[in-house]
Amino acid sequence: MRRFVRENALTLFFLLIFLLALAGQAVTGMARLNHDLVAEGAAPVSLLAYVTSGDFAVDVAENWQSEYLQFFLFIVVTVWLVQKGSPESKQPGEEGAGSDKDAMVGAFARAGSPRWARAGGIRRWLLSNSLGLVMGVLFLLSWLGQSVAGLSAYNAEQLGAFEDPVTWAQYVGSAEFWNRTLQNWQSEFLAVASMVSLAVFLRQRGSPESKPVGAPHGATSVEN
Incomplete structure (x- = not known):
């Protein structure tokens, strides 16, 4: 234990x-x-x-969906986009999915590699993209949960004010829904941008999210 x-x-x-x-x-x-x-x-x-209640569920779900969206986007876009000097980025010039040798798949799989790393076709593709796929699915599920719970809470308020309830489609298209959603999205996007850029110049000794203290500001990712 x-x-x-x-x-x-x-x-x-x-x-x-x-x-x-x-x-x-x-x-x-x-x-x-x-x-x-x-x-x-x-x-x-x-x-x-x-x-x-819907009040509690919507508050929880709207935070979960924004977090999973943040990680989904960061996982996917860092395949193709770089930030010179950031430990959160690949080096400039290394954009893309990389070679089979880099990914250790197919003929380049090692003794301890997952079984599907040696396979081809859909199995290798699923393993190669499994982290992004799962994060994307979790985002969609939590976003759906937010919309359903938010609809319940919103309609409870509508009925309490003696107003007509709305449908799911009406709620998802409403300013109420997108105001709550975008409040969370903008904060997550700012936090990621801050982490990526500040890590170019700032350090945290002993953290894998930071470059070594003495590394040049321009050193990027494994270049350190």
């Missing part, structure tokens, strides 16, 4: 703080909602009722 924890500490750490943050969001979100309900003369809701 100790070896498992040590070898997977990074994943376990982020999963733990994810669960703590999610629990904190649930408790504070319920407190905020109950404050508003009591102020309006309505009965407060339980924690279970809140975490199974």
Whole structure:
């Protein structure tokens, strides 16, 4: 167990703080909602009722979809786009998917390579693009979840105000939906741009996300 924890500490750490943050969001979100309900003369809701509501689901899903979109785009566009001097980028001139030798597939697969790395056709293509594909699917699923949960929460507000509910297509095409969505997207895109560009000139000793402290500012990726 100790070896498992040590070898997977990074994943376990982020999963733990994810669960703590999610629990904190649930408790504070319920407190905020109950404050508003009591102020309006309505009965407060339980924690279970809140975490199974559209209000909670849409807040969670809209953050998940923006995060998965960020990683999906970063994984895919860094195949073709570079940033000189950034450890997050390949070196200029190395744009593209690279050769089979670089990817260690086919005849260049090694003893410990995944089985599909030696295969051809659709199996090799799926393995070669599996990370981007899964991140893209997770983005689409969380985006769909956001739209469904948001529709539920929005229609609850509509009915509470004695207005007609809207369809899913109407909600997805509304300013309400895209305002919530783009608020998250713009912050994710700015964060990625900041990380890529600031890592050209700034360092964090011991971090694999940083170049060595003494590396030239113009050194890029494995050039270090």
